[in-house]
Amino acid sequence: MTAEEFDAWSKDQTLDYWIEGEYWGSEMHFADRRTLDADPEGPCIEGRWYPAGDAICFTYDQSPGPHCWRFWRRDGTVFAELVGAPDQPMSTVTLADEPLACPGPDVGV
Secondary structure (H helix, E strand, C coil): CCHHHHHHHHCCCEEEEEECCEEEEEEEECCCCEEEEECCCCCEEEEEEEEECCEEEEEECCEEEEEEEEEEEECCEEEEEECCCCCCCCEEEEECCCCCCCCCCCCCC
16 A cells, blocks of 8 residues: 555544454554554554655654554455564454544543
8 A cells, every 4th residue: 555545544543453363453543644552451652654665654652663564455455564574474454343442541631
């Protein structure tokens, strides 16, 4: 997927990531390339994404360095692979049925 295709697909959506059939985490995408990421049992962390060549890179407030992924569609399914991690299985990425829930101490006004 190009950055434009990824943006059109992910904007205002929550994406669920699956590795070998196991739920791995979710990420909510906003119109301005901001994200809110939540791993199972973990807190939600704010981030942003940007294009870098054929990859989509994510940076997060609490995590150093970019995390770059290549996304593509095959037969109506979206897949992603972490750039530079050939031993990690590719992910299946689906649109979530519900928005991301971020309970914890950082919620509220």
